[in-house]
Amino acid sequence: MPDRVPWHSHPAMTGGGKSLAERLLDGDRRALARGISLVENDDPEGWALVREVYPKTGRAAIVGFTGPPGVGKSTLLGALTKLERARERSVAVLSIDPSSPFTKGALLGDRIRLTEHFLDQGVFIRSMANRGALGGLSEATLQAALLMDASGRELVLLETVGVGQAEVDIIDHADTVVLVLMPGSGDSIQALKAGVMEIPDVIVVNKADHPLTDTMIREIKGVLALGPSRSWEVPIVRTEAARGEGIEELVDQLERHREHIVAEGTLMERRRRNLMSEVLAIATSRMRRELQASVQADPDVRELLDRVVSREIDPASAAGTILERAQAPS
Ligand SMILES: Nc1nc2c(ncn2[C@@H]2O[C@H](COP(=O)(O)OP(=O)(O)OP(=O)(O)O)[C@@H](O)[C@H]2O)c(=O)[nH]1
Ligand SMILES: [Mg+2]
Numbered sequence: 275m276p277d278r279v280p281w282h283s284h285p286a287m288t289g290g291g292k293s294l295a296e297r298l299l300d301g302d303r304r305a306l307a308r309g310i311s312l313v314e315n316d317d318p319e320g321w322a323l324v325r326e327v328y329p330k331t332g333r334a335a336i337v338g339f340t341g342p343p344g345v346g347k348s349t350l351l352g353a354l355t356k357l358e359r360a361r362e363r364s365v366a367v368l369s370i371d372p373s374s375p376f377t378k379g380a381l382l383g384d385r386i387r388l389t390e391h392f393l394d395q396g397v398f399i400r401s402m403a404n405r406g407a408l409g410g411l412s413e414a415t416l417q418a419a420l421l422m423d424a425s426g427r428e429l430v431l432l433e434t435v436g437v438g439q440a441e442v443d444i445i446d447h448a449d450t451v452v453l454v455l456m457p458g459s460g461d462s463i464q465a466l467k468a469g470v471m472e473i474p475d476v477i478v479v480n481k482a483d484h485p486l487t488d489t490m491i492r493e494i495k496g497v498l499a500l501g502p503s504r505s506w507e508v509p510i511v512r513t514e515a516a517r518g519e520g521i522e523e524l525v526d527q528l529e530r531h532r533e534h535i536v537a538e539g540t541l542m543e544r545r546r547r548n549l550m551s552e553v554l555a556i557a558t559s560r561m562r563r564e565l566q567a568s569v570q571a572d573p574d575v576r577e578l579l580d581r582v583v584s585r586e587i588d589p590a591s592a593a594g595t596i597l598e599r600a601q602a603p604s
């Protein structure tokens with residue numbers, strides 16, 4: 275197998291005319307940006323691109339960061355990126371904001387926190403709020419992460435605010451899940467207790483300059499002790515992202531976790547499970563679309579609905595009839 279193409283290589287042999295996929299595989303940042311826009315907009319060209327580069331994916335380490343708003347996730351990613359760059363690893367950051375398609379404020383904040391990396395070719399930063407037509411945000415996120423992976427990024431960092439099911443789905447695409455909390459926040463401990471994150475692999479207590487940090491850590495340990503014991507003991511890392519404190523320890527724990535899941539075989543298991551749910555999610559949304567389209571074009575369905583309204587047929591029986599019609603060869 276050929277070596278992974280380094281992000282900085284710009285082979286000048288072929289006289290231009292390279293396809294988008296080729297440029298993306300060469301690590302071209304603009305090709306990557308374009309590719310992500312295509313998948314975000316559910317453009318068929320985007321799906322074709324992912325199809326083409328998919329065999330080259332699976333090499334990046336994907337780490338997902340989640341946690342309540344304002345705990346310092348973006349700042350942490352900025353600090354982590356800085357350290358990884360000092361170690362010459364290429365990084366891609368994908369910030370996902372599912373709460374609203376109009377998150378200019380939050381995203382602008384993220385941009386400011388990450389500006390010092392803008393000129394660095396080894397860093398690619400992207401925000402995503404668009405649901406896309408097909409599948410939804412979770413699917414668009416995975417496609418974007420795949421493109422980042424294919425473009426030769428060694429480390430792909432996902433950021434999402436952990437509040438609901440959509441976020442959990444997004445974070446499912448990560449090999450390692452980091453829950454970021456901060457001291458003195460009821461939100462944080464609630465997030466942990468409510469199992470917003472099923473079980474994170476690493477917990478970060480950021481803003482460790484806060485006087486309640488030790489209390490927070492004790493509380494977290496208390497919550498973790500209630501869970502089943504596992505072969506991986508969840509480390510709790512204290513950081514001060516704003517000052518770059520504790521980031522080396524975080525990198526060490528991320529690496530330790532990766533070694534653990536590789537050695538245990540859980541990395542492959544996780545990826546298999548995530549890809550399976552991805553396939554089902556895409557298939558489900560396509561089927562729903564087709565069904566809705568066929569139903570809209572069908573006058574008999576309107577009549578069927580009328581009969582449901584007039585209490586002649588119950589909703590479940592009507593649904594059964596619709597499914598039979600949809601499955602019948604036309
Ligand atoms: N005191 C202190 N403040 C910090 C630290 N890290 C980040 N902050 C501040 O916390 C605020 C929120 O930081 P962000 O990085 O935007 O937090 P976030 O979790 O990404 O926020 P959302 O994306 O909006 O959920 C900013 O004002 C940061 O400067 C820290 O270690 N100590
Ligand atoms: Mg943020």
